[in-house]
Amino acid sequence: MSTANVVASAVIPDAGGAFRTCQATGRRIHLGAERLIKAHAVCSVVSLLIGAIAAVLIVLTRWQAVHLLPAEWFYRILGVHGMSMLIFFIIFFEIAVLHFTSTALINARGCAPKTSWLGFGLMVAGAVMVETMMWAGKADVLFTSYVPLRAEPTFYLGVILFAVGALVGVSIFFINLVVAKREQRYEGSLPLVVYGAVTAAIIAVITLLHGAAIYIPTYLWSLGLMTVDPEVYRVVWWGLGHSSQQINVAAMVAIWYMLGALTIGAVVVNEKISRTAFVLYILFISMASAHHLLVDPGLGPAWKIVNTSYFMYMAVLASMIHGFTVPAGMELGMRLRGYTNGMFEWLRRAPWHDPGFSSLIFSVFVFGFVGGITGVTIGTEQINIIVHNTLRVPGHFHATVVSGTAVAFMGATYYLIPLIFQKKVAFWKLAQIQPYLFAGGMLIFTLSMTFAGSFGVPRRHWDISFSMAPFDVQFNPIVDVILAFVALGGLLAAAGAFVFVAIAVKSVFFGEPIGQIPRGVAVAGIPAGLTHPPVHAADVDARNAALHDAASGLMGPMPGTVVLVFVFLAAFVVYFFVNWKILSFVWRIG
Amino acid sequence: MHLDTHTGLDSPKGIWWKPAHKAEKVWVAIAFAWCMVLFAMMPLWHWKGGQNPSGIRRRTTPAAYGVRLGEFITQYQVGQDRGIPIVAPPAGADVYLAAVQFQWLPILKLQKGVEYTLHLSALDVNHGFSLYPINVNFQVVPGYDYGLRVTPNASGDFRILCNEFCGIGHHMMVGRVIVDDAPAVASVRSGQ
Numbered sequence: 001m002s003t004a005n006v007v008a009s010a011v012i013p014d015a016g017g018a019f020r021t022c023q024a025t026g027r028r029i030h031l032g033a034e035r036l037i038k039a040h041a042v043c044s045v046v047s048l049l050i051g052a053i054a055a056v057l058i059v060l061t062r063w064q065a066v067h068l069l070p071a072e073w074f075y076r077i078l079g080v081h082g083m084s085m086l087i088f089f090i091i092f093f094e095i096a097v098l099h100f101t102s103t104a105l106i107n108a109r110g111c112a113p114k115t116s117w118l119g120f121g122l123m124v125a126g127a128v129m130v131e132t133m134m135w136a137g138k139a140d141v142l143f144t145s146y147v148p149l150r151a152e153p154t155f156y157l158g159v160i161l162f163a164v165g166a167l168v169g170v171s172i173f174f175i176n177l178v179v180a181k182r183e184q185r186y187e188g189s190l191p192l193v194v195y196g197a198v199t200a201a202i203i204a205v206i207t208l209l210h211g212a213a214i215y216i217p218t219y220l221w222s223l224g225l226m227t228v229d230p231e232v233y234r235v236v237w238w239g240l241g242h243s244s245q246q247i248n249v250a251a252m253v254a255i256w257y258m259l260g261a262l263t264i265g266a267v268v269v270n271e272k273i274s275r276t277a278f279v280l281y282i283l284f285i286s287m288a289s290a291h292h293l294l295v296d297p298g299l300g301p302a303w304k305i306v307n308t309s310y311f312m313y314m315a316v317l318a319s320m321i322h323g324f325t326v327p328a329g330m331e332l333g334m335r336l337r338g339y340t341n342g343m344f345e346w347l348r349r350a351p352w353h354d355p356g357f358s359s360l361i362f363s364v365f366v367f368g369f370v371g372g373i374t375g376v377t378i379g380t381e382q383i384n385i386i387v388h389n390t391l392r393v394p395g396h397f398h399a400t401v402v403s404g405t406a407v408a409f410m411g412a413t414y415y416l417i418p419l420i421f422q423k424k425v426a427f428w429k430l431a432q433i434q435p436y437l438f439a440g441g442m443l444i445f446t447l448s449m450t451f452a453g454s455f456g457v458p459r460r461h462w463d464i465s466f467s468m469a470p471f472d473v474q475f476n477p478i479v480d481v482i483l484a485f486v487a488l489g490g491l492l493a494a495a496g497a498f499v500f501v502a503i504a505v506k507s508v509f510f511g512e513p514i515g516q517i518p519r520g521v522a523v524a525g526i527p528a529g530l531t532h533p534p535v536h537a538a539d540v541d542a543r544n545a546a547l548h549d550a551a552s553g554l555m556g557p558m559p560g561t562v563v564l565v566f567v568f569l570a571a572f573v574v575y576f577f578v579n580w581k582i583l584s585f586v587w588r589i590g
Numbered sequence: 591m592h593l594d595t596h597t598g599l600d601s602p603k604g605i606w607w608k609p610a611h612k613a614e615k616v617w618v619a620i621a622f623a624w625c626m627v628l629f630a631m632m633p634l635w636h637w638k639g640g641q642n643p644s645g646i647r648r649r650t651t652p653a654a655y656g657v658r659l660g661e662f663i664t665q666y667q668v669g670q671d672r673g674i675p676i677v678a679p680p681a682g683a684d685v686y687l688a689a690v691q692f693q694w695l696p697i698l699k700l701q702k703g704v705e706y707t708l709h710l711s712a713l714d715v716n717h718g719f720s721l722y723p724i725n726v727n728f729q730v731v732p733g734y735d736y737g738l739r740v741t742p743n744a745s746g747d748f749r750i751l752c753n754e755f756c757g758i759g760h761h762m763m764v765g766r767v768i769v770d771d772a773p774a775v776a777s778v779r780s781g782q
Contacts, residue, residue, distance in 0.1 A: 192598035257598030271606035297736030313625035320621035388727035389753035456725035458753035462761040469764035556613040588640040588741035
C-alpha cells in the first residue's frame with residue numbers, strides 16, 4: 001500500500017480534535033469519528049442478533065414438520081425479521097461505513113460531532129419505537145406495511161425518526177469529505193473505496209427522500225388526517241424499499257475493493273472503468289424499484305419496460321463491470337506479488353483461512369452467480385408472472401442482501417475489530433470457519449427457496465398445507481423435502497450469524513487489546529492481512545507493465561478472471577432463457 | 591499506461607482517466623450487448639409471446655367493483671360450493687374475481703381454449719392472485735381493476751392462493767377455478 005497519504009497529512013495541524021496513528025496502515029484515525037463508528041457498529045450487531053433470533057423462529061415454522069409458531073406470531077416475527085435485518089442491521093452498519101470511509105481512509109476528522117450523535121440518537125429512538133410496536137403486536141403489517149393494512153401511528157413515526165437520523169449521518173459524510181478536501185487531508189482524487197461510499201451515500205439520499213415521501217403521508221393517514229392510494233403507496237414505497245438495497249450494493253462493492261486490498265493486495269486495474277460503473281449505479285439503479293410492480297394493475301407496459309430494465313439495464317452493466325474488475329484486481333494483485341503460475345494459482349494460494357478473504361470470495365461469487373442472475377431474470381416484466389410473491393423472491397434477495405452484503409459486512413468486521421476497536425478477534429478458530437458456515441448455509445437456503453418457489457409455494461405464508469382453508473391444496477411431495485432443506489440451510493446460516501454476534505460482542509467488550517501488531521508472525525485473533533500485509537514490491541510498476549505486455553494476449557494479466565466471467569455469462573444466458581421457456585407453457589395472458 | 595499501481599484504499603495521483611486493457615474493454619462490450627438482449631426480450635415478447643401482464647387497467651372503488659361482482663354472479667351462477675357461488679360465464683365474457691379478507695369470490699367455471707377477460711380487484715387490502723398449480727401470479731390492489739385476457743390451456747380443478755400478506759387469516763385464503771374441456775371449435779382456436 002502506498003504511504004503517500006500519510007506523508008501528505010503529516011504536515012497538517014490536528015484541527016478539530018485528537019487523532020491516533022493506525023500502526024497497521026499508517027493512517028490517522030480521528031478519535032471522535034472512531035467513537036461514532038463503534039456506536040453504530042454495536043447497534044448494527046444488536047439488530048443482527050434480534051433479526052437472527054427471528055430468522056430461527058421463522059424457518060422452524062415454515063418447515064411444515066415442525067411448524068413452531070402460531071399464525072399470529074409467525075407474521076409478527078416475520079415483520080420483526082425484515083425490519084431488524086433490512087433496515088436496522090444494514091443501515092446502522094452503513095452509517096458506520098460512511099463515518100469510517102470519510103475519516104479513517106483519508107486521514108480526515110469527523111465534523112459536527114454533536115449533530116452526528118443527534119443523528120445516531122434519532123436512529124436508536126426510531127428503531128426502539130418500531131421494535132416495541134412490532135413485538136407488542138401493534139404493527140402486524142410486515143416489512144412492506146402496504147396500506148390499507150394499518151399499524152399504530154407510533155410505528156410509522158419510528159420509521160420516520162430512524163430515516164431522519166440516517167439522513168443526518170449521510171449528511172455528515174458529505175460534510176466530512178468537503179472539509180477533508182479543504183484541509184488537504186489527502187492528495188489527488190478520493191480513493192476508489194471512498195468513491196464507492198460516495199455512490200452509496202448519494203443513493204441513500206434518494207432512498208431516504210422516498211422514505212419521507214411515503215412514511216410521512218402514511219403516518220398522517222394512520223392518524224386519520226389524509227388518504228393514501230394503495231397503488232401510489234406501492235410505487236413510492238418501493239422507491240425506499242428497493243433503493244435501500246441499492247445502497248447495500250454500492251456499499252458492498254466498495255467493501256469488496258477494500259477487503260481485496262487489505263487481504264491480498266488487490267489493485268485497481270483501471271480507475272476509469274470502476275468509477276464509471278459506480279456512476280451508472282447513481283444514474284440508473286433507483287429505477288430498479290419497478291421490479292416490484294411488474295404485475296401490478298396501476299402501471300402500463302411502457303412504464304414497466306423502461307423502469308424494469310433500469311433504463312436498458314445500465315445498472316446491470318455496472319454490476320457486470322464490477323463483477324469483472326473486482327476479481328481482476330484480486331488476480332492482478334496476487335500476480336504482482338508473485339503468484340503467477342497457471343490460470344488460478346492466485347486463487348488457490350490466497351489466504352482462505354483469513355475470514356476477511358473467505359467472506360470476500362463468498363460475497364462476490366454468491367452475489368453474482370445466485371443473486372445477480374436470479375434477480376435480473378425474475379425482474380423481467382413477463383417472467384415476473386411466474387415468480388411474483390413466490391418463494392423465488394426471498395430466495396433471490398437472501399442471495400444478494402445476505403450472501404452478498406451481510407457477508408461482506410461481516411468480512412469487513414474482522415478487520416474493523418483490530419483496526420478500529422483495537423482488539424483481537426475473539427474465538428479465532430470459530431471466526432475462521434464462520435464465513436463458510438454462514439455463506440454455506442445461506443447458499444443451501446437460497447437455492448432451496450428458489451426451487452420451492454418454482455412450484456408456486458408462496459412467500460410470507462404460515463401454512464402451505466392449507467389445513468384451515470376451504471379447499472385442499474396438494475403441493476408436489478418434493479416440496480416438503482425442499483422446505484426441509486430451506487430449514488437446514490436457514491439454521492446453519494443462523495448458527496453462523498450467532499457465532500458472528502458472539503465473536504463481535506466478546507471481541508469488542510471483553511476482547512484482548514492489541515499492542516503492537518507483529519509482522520510476519522501469525523497471531524490468533526489478528527487477520528493475516530494485518531500480520532502479513534500484502535505489500536507490493538518496490539518495482540511493482542515494472543512488474544505491472546510486464547504483466548500487461550501485449551505478448552500476454554487478449555486475456556492479458558487476468559486470464560483466470562476472464563475464464564470466470566465467461567462461465568458466469570454462460571450460466572446467466574441459460575438461466576434467463578430457461579425461464580422464458582417455462583413461461584411459454586402457462587395460460588395465454590395479455 | 592499502467593503506472594502508479596495502487597489499491598482501492600489509495601488516492602490515485604494525477605489523471606486516472608486512462609485507457610483500459612483490451613480484456614476489460616471486450617468484457618464491457620459483451621456485457622453491454624447482453625444487456626441489450628435482456629432489454630429486447632421484453633418488447634419482443636409483447637409482440638410475439640403469449641404471456642404479458644399488460645391487461646386493461648382501470649381505477650375503480652371497492653364499492654363499485656363489489657356491485658359489478660354482484661351483477662356478474664347473479665347473471666351466470668350455476669351452483670355453489672361451501673356457500674361460495676359457482677359462476678360459469680359464456681366464452682369471451684368479462685369475468686369478475688374479488689379478493690376480500692380471507693376469500694376469493696366467486697368460484698369460476700371456465701372452458702379450456704376459450705379467451706376470457708379476467709378482472710381482478712380487492713375489496714379491502716392488497717392481495718396476491720396465485721393460480722395453483724399453473725404458478726401464474728398477479729398483484730390485486732383495492733381501487734384498481736386489472737382486466738387480463740386469459741386463455742386456459744388445460745382442463746382441471748385449480749386453486750387460487752393468496753400470496754400477498756393480507757392479515758392474520760392470510761393462509762386460509764384459497765379460491766377455486768374449474769376448467770372444463772371445451773367444444774371442439776374452441777380448442778382448435780387455442781392452438782394448444
